[in-house]
Amino acid sequence: MKRQRKMLLCVTATSMAAAVGCTPAQPVGIVGRPDYTELEAGSPDAVEASAPVTTEATPVPDAGWVGKIGKVAVDRDAGRAPEFHPDRVGTTAIVDDSLSPTVGTTARVPDKKK
């Protein structure tokens, strides 16, 4: 079984969402620690975008655009330690580079919301 990485510094749902102009439906915590639980796509912790971040994001009636930025793992009990897994994500979507000169050019959204 592959060792789970502890991240001292990582891109989180909060920071990625802010960088691409979204608002996380629920703030996520801080400080790298193990015991992550992966969120399910479309869970309440998924990122709710206030504007389309990509043409590939999924439009949801009455909810604007909903996508999940990467697969984010959160220690729910401690309310901390989100981890971004760039190698374990769903559909890759290109984000408008003009959003920020320092923002990476890709964000990820999950497969279509069910």
Place this chain on the structure above:
Amino acid sequence: MTRALFELEWLGGTTEHFFRRSRPEADAVPWGTLDLSRYAPDLLQAVRGSWTEVSMNEYRAVASFAEVIRALTDAMAPLDMIGMASGFLADEVLHTELAARVAMELGGAAPMTVDMDRFALRADLRLPAKLRANEVLLRVCCVGEAFAFGVGAPALKLASHPMIKAVSEIIMADEARHKRLGALYLEWASEDWDDAERARLSRVLEDTMKGLRTFWSGEPAEVKDGVTSRGFRVEHLHELGWLESARAIPLAREVALELLAPLEEHGVRLGDEARASLFG
């Protein structure tokens, strides 16, 4: 070229134990004391980016000081000077950790990518050892660390949040010593320099300063009633370790000009054209 997100892993356990034994300061920082609800989301996003960049720059300094130590060793610099510089590596690792933890306290790293093959300074191995050391020490200590200390110290004085203040105090105390190494190296090495080497180092200086110009080349934005043009409260900027551009841009320019003086004493100087281009 391979770009990757700038993220940092932490192993914990034995490695953390031995690292903490040499640099225990992180444990004294009052982590977990920021009340994020006080700050505007846009400000938090900007400051996350700022602290992620600080962490990235400190990580770059780890690599730079590895190059400094190698260059000093190759040049057979005094052993105690090499010993002094060796301690700076752990300093920079600690600074990287502290800045990373601040970014995480603010909600996580801003997504920034790096190309690790071109990330940090590498000495030009085609040059003789002493010339390599001259160039590396000039770039890293005499300019880079001197500039970082000069612009960081005033921000520290204004930092009012205990967590940010504690982090800044640790970093600034170390940067002062790092800057000092540059002056000590100049005293030791410069007596062997000829005119050609002074001219070469002057070109290196110009090149290094060009890399910093962005810090003072912008127009300072107006602050009205304690609020910046982007709508951030200046008080909040200071709490989070930031300076408003009205203060930061003139400061960067002043610090850049000040760091030139000791170099000029050793014959390393910007020509009139370069000075006008950088500061005109």
